[in-house]
Amino acid sequence: GCQQKNPENAVLPDRTASKITIATQYGLGYAPLQIMEEKKLVEKYLPGVEVEWKQMGTGPEIREAMVAGQVDVGFMGISPFLIGWDKGVKWKIATASCSQPLALMTYKENIRSLKDFGVEDKIATPAVASIQHILLSMAAKRELGDARALDNNMISLTHPDAATALKAKKDIAAHFASPPYLFEELADPGLKKVLTGEEAFGGEYTFIFGVATEKFHDGNPAAYAAFIAAFNEAVAFINSQPEEAASILAPKYNLSPEKVYEYITWEGTNYCSTPYGIMAFARFMKEAGYIEKMPASISDIAFANVQAAIGKRYGEMSAIEKLQWGKGE
Amino acid sequence: MLELQEVVKVYLRENFRHEVLKGISFQVSQGEFFCILGPSGCGKTTLLRMIGGYEKVSGGRILLQGEEITGPGPDRIMVFQTFDQLFAWQTVRGNVEYPLKINGMARGERRERADFYIEMVGLKGYENYYPHQLSGGMKQRAALARALALQPQILLLDEPFASLDAQNREILQEELLRIWNSLKPTVIFVTHAVDEAIILADRILVMTEDGDIKMIVENKLQRPRRPGMPGFARMWDFLYEQVRSSRWQAEKRKN
Amino acid sequence: MLELQEVVKVYLRENFRHEVLKGISFQVSQGEFFCILGPSGCGKTTLLRMIGGYEKVSGGRILLQGEEITGPGPDRIMVFQTFDQLFAWQTVRGNVEYPLKINGMARGERRERADFYIEMVGLKGYENYYPHQLSGGMKQRAALARALALQPQILLLDEPFASLDAQNREILQEELLRIWNSLKPTVIFVTHAVDEAIILADRILVMTEDGDIKMIVENKLQRPRRPGMPGFARMWDFLYEQVRSSRWQAEKRKN
Amino acid sequence: MAKRMFANRLLSKLFWLLLLLLLWELISRSGIFEPTLFPPFSKILLVFWQELTDGLLLEKTCYSLQLILKGLFLSLAITVVLSFGAVSSRWVEDLVDVLNSILHPLPGIALLPVAILWFGIGETSILFIILHSVIWPMVVNLKTGFRSVPSIYLELGRSFGLKGIRLLGGVILPSSLPYFISGLKIGWARAWRAVIAAEMVFGAASGTAGGLGWHIYMTRYYFDIAGTFAALLAIVIIGILVEELFFNILEKMTIKKWGMV
Amino acid sequence: MAKRMFANRLLSKLFWLLLLLLLWELISRSGIFEPTLFPPFSKILLVFWQELTDGLLLEKTCYSLQLILKGLFLSLAITVVLSFGAVSSRWVEDLVDVLNSILHPLPGIALLPVAILWFGIGETSILFIILHSVIWPMVVNLKTGFRSVPSIYLELGRSFGLKGIRLLGGVILPSSLPYFISGLKIGWARAWRAVIAAEMVFGAASGTAGGLGWHIYMTRYYFDIAGTFAALLAIVIIGILVEELFFNILEKMTIKKWGMV
Numbered sequence A: 001g002c003q004q005k006n007p008e009n010a011v012l013p014d015r016t017a018s019k020i021t022i023a024t025q026y027g028l029g030y031a032p033l034q035i036m037e038e039k040k041l042v043e044k045y046l047p048g049v050e051v052e053w054k055q056m057g058t059g060p061e062i063r064e065a066m067v068a069g070q071v072d073v074g075f076m077g078i079s080p081f082l083i084g085w086d087k088g089v090k091w092k093i094a095t096a097s098c099s100q101p102l103a104l105m106t107y108k109e110n111i112r113s114l115k116d117f118g119v120e121d122k123i124a125t126p127a128v129a130s131i132q133h134i135l136l137s138m139a140a141k142r143e144l145g146d147a148r149a150l151d152n153n154m155i156s157l158t159h160p161d162a163a164t165a166l167k168a169k170k171d172i173a174a175h176f177a178s179p180p181y182l183f184e185e186l187a188d189p190g191l192k193k194v195l196t197g198e199e200a201f202g203g204e205y206t207f208i209f210g211v212a213t214e215k216f217h218d219g220n221p222a223a224y225a226a227f228i229a230a231f232n233e234a235v236a237f238i239n240s241q242p243e244e245a246a247s248i249l250a251p252k253y254n255l256s257p258e259k260v261y262e263y264i265t266w267e268g269t270n271y272c273s274t275p276y277g278i279m280a281f282a283r284f285m286k287e288a289g290y291i292e293k294m295p296a297s298i299s300d301i302a303f304a305n306v307q308a309a310i311g312k313r314y315g316e317m318s319a320i321e322k323l324q325w326g327k328g329e
Numbered sequence B, C: 001m002l003e004l005q006e007v008v009k010v011y012l013r014e015n016f017r018h019e020v021l022k023g024i025s026f027q028v029s030q031g032e033f034f035c036i037l038g039p040s041g042c043g044k045t046t047l048l049r050m051i052g053g054y055e056k057v058s059g060g061r062i063l064l065q066g067e068e069i070t071g072p073g074p075d076r077i078m079v080f081q082t083f084d085q086l087f088a089w090q091t092v093r094g095n096v097e098y099p100l101k102i103n104g105m106a107r108g109e110r111r112e113r114a115d116f117y118i119e120m121v122g123l124k125g126y127e128n129y130y131p132h133q134l135s136g137g138m139k140q141r142a143a144l145a146r147a148l149a150l151q152p153q154i155l156l157l158d159e160p161f162a163s164l165d166a167q168n169r170e171i172l173q174e175e176l177l178r179i180w181n182s183l184k185p186t187v188i189f190v191t192h193a194v195d196e197a198i199i200l201a202d203r204i205l206v207m208t209e210d211g212d213i214k215m216i217v218e219n220k221l222q223r224p225r226r227p228g229m230p231g232f233a234r235m236w237d238f239l240y241e242q243v244r245s246s247r248w249q250a251e252k253r254k255n
Numbered sequence D, E: 001m002a003k004r005m006f007a008n009r010l011l012s013k014l015f016w017l018l019l020l021l022l023l024w025e026l027i028s029r030s031g032i033f034e035p036t037l038f039p040p041f042s043k044i045l046l047v048f049w050q051e052l053t054d055g056l057l058l059e060k061t062c063y064s065l066q067l068i069l070k071g072l073f074l075s076l077a078i079t080v081v082l083s084f085g086a087v088s089s090r091w092v093e094d095l096v097d098v099l100n101s102i103l104h105p106l107p108g109i110a111l112l113p114v115a116i117l118w119f120g121i122g123e124t125s126i127l128f129i130i131l132h133s134v135i136w137p138m139v140v141n142l143k144t145g146f147r148s149v150p151s152i153y154l155e156l157g158r159s160f161g162l163k164g165i166r167l168l169g170g171v172i173l174p175s176s177l178p179y180f181i182s183g184l185k186i187g188w189a190r191a192w193r194a195v196i197a198a199e200m201v202f203g204a205a206s207g208t209a210g211g212l213g214w215h216i217y218m219t220r221y222y223f224d225i226a227g228t229f230a231a232l233l234a235i236v237i238i239g240i241l242v243e244e245l246f247f248n249i250l251e252k253m254t255i256k257k258w259g260m261v
C-alpha cells in the first residue's frame, strides 16, 4: 500500500467525515468485499467509519452512480473503466480483485479451434467492448491473423441469456463464458472448451477491478487507505483460509459452502490485489477504436498504491509491469 | 300467436325478493293490436322485455307460435322507452339502414326504404345527424322509423310517443295504424295515455300497480277512431277509473 | 326576474350552420309559472339548457336579476328530459339527499326532507333502490323529488311528466302547484300536452317548429283549473290550433 | 355482460389454473425442452415450498410488495391530480398531454442515468422507476374516463354547487370508476414489472437483502431456473389473490352494484 | 369535457414543450447536476442532428418501429380475440382472467429463459416480449370496455339478428371504442418500452445493426449519455407525431364526432 496510516494519526476532518460507499456487482468475483463486509474490516482500520454497501446490476449503473457522486469505490471490468477514463471521468484503479477463468464454449462437434467457425456460427459475448469480446479479437489476431476476422460471428447477449441459448442449442454456436456460467457449462457433457481466456490474452490478466474516484482518494485519504488495507486483508484471508471464507460466503450466495469452496479455488481463479494486463487492454481498445486516448503510463490509470504493487524499474520494466502489456509487447 | 302462461318476474335484491310480475297470463293473436295500460312502475316494460327475449322469466312460459322464447330475434323488434337506443356511431340514416343491411337488403333498396320511414316520422333533413345532435323526441322517432323499416312480425312499442307533441303524436298514430293495416304485424303497445290506447288498440290490458292483470278490455269502437266519436268518452271514463282504482287498491294494500 | 334578449342558438355542423333558435326574447317575472309549448325538435330543451347555464348562447343575452348567466348555479335546478339524470352510484334516497348535503344541510334534516319528497312522488319503499333498478317513470319522479327538495329559486322542468300515467301525472301536477303556491319559485315548464300547460301556467309560450316565438298566451283561468271548467276547452282549441299551424307553416316554408 | 350460470367462478378459474399447470408439467416431463431451463412444475413447487418455509421468499416478497404499495399510492395521487388538472384546465391538459407523449414510451431503463443522478441508487430510484411505469397508463385511462363522464352528470354537479375537488370526488370519480379500476389493474401489474426490473438494476442497494427482483437476478445468475420460477410463482399467487380478493370485491361493491358494467 | 377556447391546441402544446426544454437546458447549464449525466438539451440536439444526417438514427428507428408495428398488429388481433372470447363464453372469460392474472405482472425479463428456449434469440423473441407487454393492458381495457357496452345496444344487436363476430364488429367494438383507443395508446407506449428493453437483451442478435434499444445500450455502455438522450429524443418525436397525427385524428373521426367523449 501507499502511506500506511494509523487510525490514531489520521487527519481529524477525515475521521469525522468518514463515510465510504462501495458498489459491487453480484458474483464470487466480488468475494473479498463480502468478507470485508462480514468481518467489518474497513471499520477495523478506521474505527467510526460508516460503510455503505451497494450491490447493483451491471457496470454502467455503477459507473453512472460514481459519476453522480453516489459511490466512492466501484467494482467493474476493465472496459467500462477505460471507457469512462477515456471520457474524462476522474477515477483510477484502486485495486485488482481477482482473475477468473474465461473460456469459449461450444456444443458443436466440428469446432475445435477458431479456424473452424463458419459464417453462421454465432459467438455470444456480453457486449461489443466487453473483455470477452476483446479477448476474442486478440485471439483472432493471433490465430487467424486478423483481429476483425470473427467480427461477423460475434453477437451480444448477457451471460444468463447466452448460457440459456447455448444449452437450448438455439441460434448460437458458442459462448465466451465467465464464472459461474462457465462452471455450469463445463459441467455439461454436451459442451466443450475451444479457447481459454489466458490462451487468448497470452498470459495472466485481471478480470475485476476496484475503481475509486479521485475525489474520494484525494478528499478522504484515511478512508481510502483503510479501504485498501481492508481489501488486502480480505484477499489474504480468502487465499489463506478458503474453507472459512467459503462458509462465510455461502449464505450470501444461496449456495452450499462446498460449492463456494469449489468455485473460489477453481483452477484459474486468483484473488489478488495486483492487477495484470491493464496496458495491453488499453492498447488494444485504442487500436480497435473503443477509446481515443492511450494512457501514457500506468499511473495515469492507477493510484499510487497500485503503482507501488507493480513497481517501476529504471530503464526497463519491472517483471510485473511487463505483465501489464501482455506477451504482445 | 303469442301466449303468456303464468309469467312471473322476480328481482332478487340484497335482502328480499321483489316480485314485479305475479303470474300474468294472456294471449295475443296474430295481427292483433294490443295495448298495455298501467301506472308507472307496475311492470309494463319488464313484460315487454320478456316478450322480446331480453329478460328471462322467473316463472311461467312465453310461447310464440307454440315455441318458448329463448332470446331476442329479428321477428320481434322493440322500441325502447329510453332515449339511448340509437347507435351513437351511426347517423339517423345509418341507424335505420343498419338492421336492413344486416338482413341482407341491397344498398339501393334499403336506402329507399330508410328514407321513406325517416320522412314518415318527420325527420327529413336530419338523415345525417348523429344521435347526440337530436332532440329527445327526434331520437324516439328515429328509433320508431328503424323498427318500422324492419317490418317485423311483432312490434313491441314501449311508450314510443311519450315525448312527442300532440300534433306529431296524432300523425304517427295514424301512420302506425296505416302500416298495421297494410302489413298486419302483431303490435304490443305500452302507453300511459288512455285515449291513445282507445284510438289504437283491439284489446287493452289494464295492469294493477303491483304487477297483476286488472282486466282486459275489448275495444269494439269503429275504426278510424276519434276522441269525439260516440262511445269514446264512455270508454275513456271506464278505463281511467280502472287504472285509478287499481292504483288506490294497491296503495291501500301496502299501508 | 329572468329576461331573454334576442337569444340565438346556432350549432355548427360540418358544412352548415344549424340555426336552432332565432332571436328569442321574453321575460319571466319572479314566482311566475311559465310554460313552453312547441313541436318536437323546435328547441325547447335547448332554450331551457341555456337558461340553466349549461349551454352558451350564440347571440343575445339571458339576464337573471339583471345579471348575465355565465354557468350553472344552485339557484336554478333543472329536471332533464332524459332518464339518465340520476347518479348511478347513489340510491334514490342518496340522490335526493346529495345536493342537500352539498349545501350544508344537517344529516337528520336532509333525511327527513328527502323522505318527504320521495313519498310525495310515490317512491316510498324504493328509497334504497339504485337507478338501474327503477322503471323509466320512477327515475323521472326521483329526479323531480331531488329538484323539489332543493327548493331553488328557479325550477326548469323539461317534460317531467312525459313518462307518467294520467293518474300519477295528475297527482304530481297538484303537488307541484301546491309547492309553487307555498314557496313561489319561478317555474319554467316544457310540455307537449296542451291541457297540462293550461292547468299549470300563468303564461304559455308557443314556439314554431323552426325555433321562433309564435306567441305568448296569458292564461287567466281561475285556479284550481280542471279540464271541464268554463273556458278550458276554448283555450285548448286555440292553443292546439296554434301549435299545429306553426308546424304546418314551418313545413311549407321548408318545401 | 354475458350472464353467468354458476355463481362460483372461482371453481372454474381453479380448473383452468390446474389445467395450465398440468400442461406445463407434461411438456416439461416430455423432455422436448431442456429440463434445466424448463423445469417441471412439481420441482418449482418444491423449491417454492422450501423457500417459503425457510422464510426467505416471504421476506423478499414483503420487501417488493412494500415498494409496490408505496409506488401505487403515490402514483394514484399523482394520476388523480394530473387527470383532474387536465379536465379542469386547458393549459394543464396540454401539459399533461405533452408529458404523457414524451414520457409514456420511454423505458425506465433509459432513464437510469437521470434517476441515479437525481435520486441516487437506493429505494427512491426504485420508486421513481415504479412511478414512471405506473402513472402514464393510469393517466391515459383516467383522462379518457374523465372525458367520458356523461355531461349531464357534470351539469348536475355544477348545478348543485360543486366545483373543483368536490366535483371530482362527488361526480367525476364515481362516474369514471370503470376506467379507474381498469387503470388500477394495469398499474398494479405494471408496478410488479417495474419493481422486478428496477431491483435487478439497483439490486440490494438499500442495504437490505433486496426483494423478489434481486432474488430473480441471483437465481438466474447461478442458473437456478427452478428458483427463478419459484419467485415468479410468488408473484403469480399474489396476483391471483389481489385479483380475486381486491379487484373482484371492489367491482362487486361498486360498478357492478351500480349497474355500470 | 372542458370546452376549449382556442381551436389550435398544437400551439399551446408547443409552448409547453419549449418551456420544458428550456427548463432542461437551464438546469443542465446551471451545473447543479453532473453535466456528463445530464447534458444540456442543445448538446443532445446537436448529437441528434449529426446522427440523423448520417442516417444512423433513421435506420435504427425504422428497425425498431417495424418491430413495434408488427407487435402491435399481432397484439391487437390477439387482444380482440381474447376479449371477445371472454365476453362470449363464461369459460373463455375465466381462462382469460387466469392468464391475465398470471402473466400481466410478470416482467418480460423473467420470461427470458422461456422465450429463448422457445423462440431463440432473434426477432421472434423480441416480438414475444413486445406481445407480452402489450397484450395484457389492452385485454384489461378491452374487457372492461366490452362489459361497459350498454345492454340496450347488445339487445338491439341481437334483435337485428347479429351474433358472434358480427355482433362484435357491428356493436360491441364501436360502442367500446373509448376503451379501445385508451388501450391502444397504452399498448403503443408499452411496445416502445418493450422493444427497447428486449433489444438491450437480444442486442444485435438478429444479424442486423440493431435498433434504437441496442443503440441506447451501446451509447450507455460507451458512456455517451448525450447519445442516449438523442435516441430517446427520436422516440419522443415519434411519440408526439403519432399522438397528434394518429390518435387525435382517430378520436376526432370517431368518439368525438359521435359525442362519446
Ligand SMILES: Nc1ncnc2c1ncn2[C@@H]1O[C@H](COP(=O)(O)OP(=O)(O)OP(=O)(O)O)[C@@H](O)[C@H]1O
Binding pocket: B011, B012, B013, B018, B020, B038, B039, B040, B041, B042, B043, B044, B045, B046, B047, B081, C129, C132, C133, C134, C135, C136, C137, C138, C163
Ligand atoms: N334490476 C332490478 N332490481 C330490482 N327491481 C327492479 C329491477 N329492474 C326493475 N325493477 C323493478 O321492476 C318494477 C317494474 O319496472 P318496469 O320498468 O317494468 O315498470 P314500467 O311499468 O315500465 O314503469 P314506467 O311506466 O314507469 O316505465 C319497478 O318497480 C322496478 O323497481
Ligand SMILES: Nc1ncnc2c1ncn2[C@@H]1O[C@H](COP(=O)(O)OP(=O)(O)OP(=O)(O)O)[C@@H](O)[C@H]1O
Binding pocket: B129, B132, B133, B134, B135, B136, B137, B138, B163, C011, C012, C013, C018, C020, C038, C039, C040, C041, C042, C043, C044, C045, C046, C047, C081
Ligand atoms: N349538437 C348539435 N348539433 C346540431 N344540432 C343540434 C345539436 N343539439 C341539438 N341540435 C338540434 O337542435 C334542435 C332543437 O333540439 P331540442 O332538444 O332543443 O328540441 P326540443 O324542442 O327539446 O325537442 P323535443 O320535444 O323532441 O325534446 C334539434 O333540431 C336538434 O337537431
Ligand SMILES: [Mg+2]
Binding pocket: B044, B045, B046, B081, B158, C135, C136, C137
Ligand atoms: Mg317502462
Ligand SMILES: [Mg+2]
Binding pocket: B135, B136, B137, C044, C045, C046, C081, C158
Ligand atoms: Mg327536448
